[in-house]
Amino acid sequence: MKKFHLAIATDNLAATIQDYSQRLGAEPCVVVENEYALWRTEMLNLSIRRDPNCAAGTVRHVGWEDPIASEFSQETDVNGLVWERFSASVQALEINSIWSGTNYQPQD
Secondary structure (H helix, E strand, C coil), X not given: CXXXXXXXXXXXXXXXXXXXXXXXXXXXXXXXXXXXXXXXXXXXXXXXXECCCCCCCCEEEEEEECCCCCCCEEEECCCXXXXXXXXXXXXXXXXXXXXXXXXXXXXX
């Protein structure tokens, strides 16, 4: 089953993790200190990231975590919004390549 993916910019990772963990009723499945966090719930794939190119609280991109996606893809819709499509394992590869040493392995 596809999960909706929402990526949000933040300038305070610790406070955002605390807030969103309470809202989602779950802790993130991976945290890269002062950089990134990811929650994977039954219906939602939510990431937060410090991004100097985006104002805090803005949507960086949206998309789908799709178990049949064999690679990462992205396209831009008519409104200029970037949509990504990836599987959990492809997302893990991306996380581990950006932040070496993270060794994130998704649990399904």
